[in-house]
Amino acid sequence: xxxxxxxxxxxxxxxxxxxxxxxxxxxxxxxxxxxxxxxxxxxxxxxxxxxxxxxxxxxxxxxxxxxxxxxxxxxxxxxxxxxxxxxxxxxxxxxxxxxxxxxxxxxxxxxxxxxxxxxxxxxxxxxxxxxxxxxxxxxxxxxxxxxxxxxxxxxxxxxxxxxxxxxxxxxxxxxxxxxxxxxxxxxxxxxxxxxxxxxxxxxxxxxxxxxxxxxxxxxxxxxxxxxxxxxxxxxxxxxxxxxxxxxxxxxxxxxxxxxxxxxxxxxxxxxxxxxxxxxxxxxxxxxxxxxxxxxxxxxxxxxxxxxxxxxxxxxxxx
Amino acid sequence: xxxxxxxxxxxxxxxxxxxxxxxxxxxxxxxxxxxxxxxxxxxxxxxxxxxxxxxxxxxxxxxxxxxxxxxxxxxxxxxxxxxxxxxxxxxxxxxxxxxxxxxxxxxxxxxxxxxxxxxxxxxxxxxxxxxxxxxxxxxxxxxxxxxxxxxxxxxxxxxxxxxxxx
Numbered sequence: 001x002x003x004x005x006x007x008x009x010x011x012x013x014x015x016x017x018x019x020x021x022x023x024x025x026x027x028x029x030x031x032x033x034x035x036x037x038x039x040x041x042x043x044x045x046x047x048x049x050x051x052x053x054x055x056x057x058x059x060x061x062x063x064x065x066x067x068x069x070x071x072x073x074x075x076x077x078x079x080x081x082x083x084x085x086x087x088x089x090x091x092x093x094x095x096x097x098x099x100x101x102x103x104x105x106x107x108x109x110x111x112x113x114x115x116x117x118x119x120x121x122x123x124x125x126x127x128x129x130x131x132x133x134x135x136x137x138x139x140x141x142x143x144x145x146x147x148x149x150x151x152x153x154x155x156x157x158x159x160x161x162x163x164x165x166x167x168x169x170x171x172x173x174x175x176x177x178x179x180x181x182x183x184x185x186x187x188x189x190x191x192x193x194x195x196x197x198x199x200x201x202x203x204x205x206x207x208x209x210x211x212x213x214x215x216x217x218x219x220x221x222x223x224x225x226x227x228x229x230x231x232x233x234x235x236x237x238x239x240x241x242x243x244x245x246x247x248x249x250x251x252x253x254x255x256x257x258x259x260x261x262x263x264x265x266x267x268x269x270x271x272x273x274x275x276x277x278x279x280x281x282x283x284x285x286x287x288x289x290x291x292x293x294x295x296x297x298x299x300x301x302x303x304x305x306x307x308x309x310x311x312x313x314x315x316x317x318x
Numbered sequence: 319x320x321x322x323x324x325x326x327x328x329x330x331x332x333x334x335x336x337x338x339x340x341x342x343x344x345x346x347x348x349x350x351x352x353x354x355x356x357x358x359x360x361x362x363x364x365x366x367x368x369x370x371x372x373x374x375x376x377x378x379x380x381x382x383x384x385x386x387x388x389x390x391x392x393x394x395x396x397x398x399x400x401x402x403x404x405x406x407x408x409x410x411x412x413x414x415x416x417x418x419x420x421x422x423x424x425x426x427x428x429x430x431x432x433x434x435x436x437x438x439x440x441x442x443x444x445x446x447x448x449x450x451x452x453x454x455x456x457x458x459x460x461x462x463x464x465x466x467x468x469x470x471x472x473x474x475x476x477x478x479x480x481x482x483x484x
Contacts, residue, residue, distance in 0.1 A: 012385065029388055036373060036390040045426045048376035050386075311376075315385025 005127055012316045015127045015136040016309050018145035019186040027190055031155050033308035034301070040077060041303060050311050051080035054111040058084045059101075060139070061117040066275055067139050067149070070299070071114045074306035078314075080112075102126050110134060112314060120144035135313035137306075143179055148309055149274050150183025152302040154191060156294055157229055159301065160270050164193040170217075170224045170265075172199040173233035173255060173282050176206050180274045181233055189213050199223030201255070203245065220254065220261055227265045230292075231272045232257050235282045248281045258284040262292060270294045324467065324475040327438050327454025328355065332362045334452045335405065335436060339365055342431070343403045348420050349373040349391050351409030351467035354475060355438050359407060368397035377419035399428030409467035411437040414448035439477065441465050 006022065008014045013026055040048055056075040060068050068084065075082045087101065096104075102113065112135045115123040120142030127136040140146040154164075161167055169188055175181045175198050188196045198209060199217040209216055217223030224230050235251060245251055257271065271283075271292045279285045288295060321327065344367055347356025353371050360369050375390040406420060417435060424430065436452040441459045459465065464480045 033386065033390050036375070036392045039392050039394060040376070043427060047426070049422070050376050050381055311386050315381055317385075 005124065008316050013309070013312045014316045015123075015138075015313060016147050017123050017127060017136065017138045019147045019150050019183045019190070020145065022186075022190065024190050024192070027151070027154065027187060030151055030305065030308050030312065031158060033312060034151075034155055034304040037077075037304035037307040038301075040307075041300065047077050047079055049079050051075065051078040051111075051314055054078075054080045054314060055109055056080045056082050056112045056114060056310070057105050057110045058082060058139075059087060059105075059113050059115045059117075060085065061087045061098075061115075061122070062140070063088060064116055064140065066299070067116065070302045071137075071139060071148075071306055074303050074310060075112075075114075077303070078307055078311055080310070083110075098122060098125065099129055102129065106131060106134060112137065112310065114139050116140045118142055133317050135310075135316065137309060137313060140179055143177055144182065146179040146183050146274075148302070148306050149180050150187045151309070152298060152305040153180075153184050153231065153272060153274070154187045155301045155305050156272060156298050157270075159297075160294060161228055164188065164191045167193050167228045168195040168197070168226060169193055169229040169231065170197040170199050170227040171214075171231045171233065172220065172223065172257065174204045174235050175200050175209070175233065176204045177236055178233050182212075184231060185212050185214055197223055197227070201245075220257075221264055224257075224261065224269075225264045227269055229270055229272065230257065230262070230265050231274075232277075232283050234274065234276065235278055237278070248278075252281050252284075256280070256282055256284060257287050259286050259290065262287055265292075272298055275299070321439060321455050321457070321465070321477050321479065324355075324438060324454075324477050325358075327477075328358050328362065328475075330454045331355075331359060331436055331438070331452055335359065336363055339363060339367070340403065341367075342401070343405060344368045344370065344397055344399075345405050345407060346370045346372055346395070346420075346424065348406070348408045348416060351438075351469075352407045354467065354469050355409050355436075356407035358475070359405075359436070368402075370395035370397065372420050372423050374416055374419040374423055377423045379415055379419065393423065395424075395427045399424060399430050401429070401431045404430045404433045405436055406433050407436050409438045410465055411435070411440045411448075411450050411453070412443050414444045414446035417448050418446055438467060439465055 006015050072082050114137045116139040122141050123136050123138040171181050197215045197217055273295045345356050345360050347353035372393045373391040375387040434451040437450045438454045440450045440453040440456045466478050468476045
């Protein structure tokens with residue numbers, strides 16, 4: 001259903017809501033297009049005229065500095081006009097419904113909505129109700145999906161490893177609450193990665209983990225052994241209160257990525273993290289700043305990937 | 319005019335361009351056919367001048383009508399455009415819209431001293447005030463006719479002329 005909502009009848013990307021069900025052809029096209037946006041970011045004049053005159057509304061019903069900023073930079077580098085709405089502090093507090101908010105912004109001649117929402121499925125709901133010329137890009141919804149993060153992670157892996165077909169990838173940490181992990185798993189599987197591992201304590205794994213086509217590991221040492229890519233997930237501090245975990249210190253001891261634990265991965269392994277990092281909780285500073293870390297390039301690539309997604313959905317109505 | 323042999327047309331271009339080459343020149347090809355022609359020109363002219371490639375997909379004037387091209391290649395201009403004499407190279411000159419987009423893209427890298435245009439085939443049918451400074455062949459084709467440069471697996475260039483569906 002999402003796939004149909006996301007693609008035009010002739011198979012072009014109409015909205016980006018989730019990576020689940022998107023064909024490898026589309027994922028690869030996004031990564032290839034992003035590749036062509038990389039040199040634009042390296043120029044002195046970092047702009048192309050593609051979305052000149054288009055109005056992109058950043059609808060953030062949940063706080064996020066990095067994601068909102070990179071979407072804003074991406075839209076501006078495409079020459080779009082960007083309007084940032086921090087909805088957490090505005091109309092919905094006065095009782096307006098989500099669809100009324102969207103209808104009002106559509107009346108202001110919006111061309112694209114970038115949506116971050118605490119409720120899973122909110123971007124889908126908006127996509128079903130917008131006018132044919134308006135595109136929706138999911139910037140993270142509940143525990144469901146964070147497709148542009150998943151895509152920038154794929155871009156990063158492809159950049160450093162050349163492809164997916166011989167890779168062993170470990171996703172470590174709070175998979176249960178992570179929309180990022182879900183998007184990564186869908187993308188890796190679709191792009192032909194033969195071994196995706198999730199490495200986490202039982203309390204931080206979703207119940208349906210067995211149906212996701214991944215190998216489950218409950219020990220860090222075996223979980224990242226011989227891996228080409230180690231993706232650390234952020235431990236969301238608020239989870240501590242839910243009795244899912246004893247303490248941050250305890251978590252670091254068993255699940256924090258230290259230089260010593262990293263030795264079990266391949267010598268040329270890359271370490272990724274979607275940010276924001278908790279140093280000394282899920283990742284040691286020596287790893288975060290070390291030679292295996294590609295965490296900052298991930299951020300740079302994220303801009304090119306978001307430019308690719310926005311230009312593809314904006315052109316799909318043509 | 320016989321356009322069967324692209325190599326002859328490239329020879330003709332080389333003869334026109336060679337006397338004008340200076341140290342502050344650079345070659346820039348437009349993807350994909352223009353890059354092939356540019357590489358052939360640069361090789362035959364034998365001058366060690368900087369080269370670059372442009373993909374105009376992000377600068378097309380029909381984006382809102384046809385969307386983004388599914389296969390975009392990165393543009394690479396590994397030299398300072400500022401004050402360079404740029405020889406812009408494409409395979410076929412038709413409406414002039416590609417050249418317009420390429421010039422806009424080039425200016426986003428800097429202000430060249432000059433831009434001159436070399437094309438393998440000028441087929442007529444311009445929709446913009448753009449003309450080729452150098453052309454391997456100049457034809458007047460009907461709108462339904464289609465000329466395209468192809469490169470086979472061995473790297474050999476071929477020109478195909480189709481009457482199209484009239």
